[in-house]
Amino acid sequence: MKTPKNVFVCSACGYQTIKWLGRCPDCGAWNTMEETVPEVQAPAARTAVKSGNAPVRLDKYEMPEYMRFATGYRELDRVLGGGLVNGSVVLICGEPGIGKSTLLMQISNSLGKERKVLYVSGEESCGQLKLRAGRLSVSSENLYLLTETNMEAVLAQCDALKPDILIVDSVQTMYSDRFTSVPGSITQVREAALACITKAKNEGISVLLVGHVNKEGGISGPKVLEHMVDAVLYFEGERRQSYRIIRAMKNRFGSTDEIGVFEMTDGGLAEVENPSETLISDRPKNVSGNCAVCVMEGTRPLIAEIQALVTPTSFAVPRRTVGGMDYNRACLVIAVLEKRLGLKFYQNDIYLNVTGGLRLDDPSADLGIALALISGITDKILPDGLVAFGEIGLAGECRAVSHSDQRIKEAARLGFSHIVLPKKNEKKTLTKTGAALCGVSAVYDTLRFLRGKDTADESGN
Secondary structure, three states: OOOOOOEEEEOOOOOEEOOOOOEOOOOOOEOOEEEEOOOOOOHHHOOOOOOOOOOOOHHHOOOOOOOEEOOOOHHHHHHHOOOEEOOOEEEEEOOOOOOHHHHHHHHHHHHOOOOOEEEEEOOOOHHHHHHHHHHOOOOOOOEEEEEOOEHHHHHHHHHHHOOOEEEEEOHHHOEOOOOOOOOOOHHHHHHHHHHHHHHHHHHOOEEEEEEOEOOOOOEOOOOHHHHHOOEEEEEEOOOOOOEEEEEEEEEOOOOOOOEEEEEEEOOEEEEOOOHHHHHOOOOOOOOOOEEEEEEEEOOEEEEEEEEEEEEEOOOOOOOEEEEOEOHHHHHHHHHHHHHHHOOOHHHEEEEEEEHHHOOEOOHHHHHHHHHHHHHHHHOOOOOOOEEEOOEEOOOOEEEOOOOHHHHHHHHHHOOOOEEEEEHHHHHHOOOOOOOEEEEEOEHHHHHHHOEOEOOOOOOOO
16 A cells, blocks of 8 residues: 555644544544654664563662752752652643743752753754853853754763763754654654653663643643653743742652742742742732632642632623632632622622732632632621631532641741631641631631621631
C-alpha cells in the first residue's frame, strides 16, 4: 500500500489517521486533529538493539548517598517534596513571560555552587542568556551555557561535560535527526523528552524541562508528555501582578497539594515566606462584602481575602462573575443562601474575587464566601478581626473540615480576634489561643456576625 503524503495526528493523545475527524476515536477530544507529514525514520539512524539494564533485587539495591538535594529555594523545594531527586525529570510549564526562564537561571546559580549545571537554550543566544544572568546577579563557575536545538548534539555535549543537572529551555524547540518532522511537532516533542528521560535514568542526571502552554492552558504537545516525566509544575498568576504561584500537578516523589509563592521583582523571583501576611496586607477596613478565609494548601494554612460585590441588575438574566474560585461552587453557595435564608440574589449581579491572584479549590472556603455574600447584599460590615472556614452543604448545614487546629493557630498568629468555624471543629479543637472561637451549625447562624447585630456573644453558642 502506498504511504499517504499527509496524516492527521491528535494533539492530545497522538492518535494517527489518514483523514480528518472532528473527534478523536481514541481519547474522545474534539477538534484536535492536526495535519502533518508521516514520520519516516532515516535509514542511517538505524542501529543494532543494545542490551538493556539487568534487573536488580529490591533488598540488594543500595540507595545513593544523596538521593535528594535542595535547589536553594525553599518554596520550590516544598513543591518538589523536599528538593530535586537524582535522576528525576521535572517539567515546568506556564504562560509566556510568567518567569520560567528566570527561575531556572536563579536556581542554576544556587545549584552551581556544588554541582555542574548545563543550561541548554533553543530560544536564546548565549549573549541573551548572559544579559539575563547579569540582571539576576548570576555568576557561577559550574554553570555552562549551550545554544542548541539538535537533541543528538545536546546528548553528545552531555557525554563530554558530564553535568549533574541538565536544563532544557524549551523542549518544544528540540528536534532529532531520526525524524523528518519540524521541531515542535508531536513526535519531535515526545522523542526529545524520551531522550532526556533515558539520559536521566541511566546516568542519574536531574533534568529540568520547560514546556510551552497552548491557548487552552494545557501543555503544548501530546498529553503523554505529562505521563512520561516524574513531576509537572505549573506557574500560576497574572503577568501584570507581582505574585507567582508554583503548583505541582503531578509528583512521583512528593505531594501534589503544596504550593510555592514567589514575587517578581527587578532582581528576579523572590520567595514569599509568609504568604498569608502578604495576601491580606492591603485588606480594606469597614467595607461590606469583605471576609477573610483560612484554607489549606497541602500542609500550609493560608489566609486569603474574599470580596463580594452585589448590585441590582439591569439585565433580564443577572450576571455572575467569579475570579479565583470554582464557578460552580460559588453558584452552589449562592443557591443555598437563596433557599435557606431567603436572600434575593436572583435580582442582583454578583461579582466574587479572591485577591492576590490566589485560586481557592478547598471546600472550606464556602463559609467565607457565604459571609462575604451576605455582607454584600445586606450592606452590613463584618468585623475586621473575623476569619472563617467551613464547608456548606445543600441543606444549609456547616460541615467540619480537616486541620482545624493549624488554621486556628495561623489565624491567631496574624491577629484575628474571632474565628468562625463549624460547630464540630469547635468542640474537638485542643488549641488554646487568645482568639474567640465562634462555632456555627448552619448558615442561619452566620447572620449574628454582621455588624449591627448582637455580637456580644460571638464566642458563645
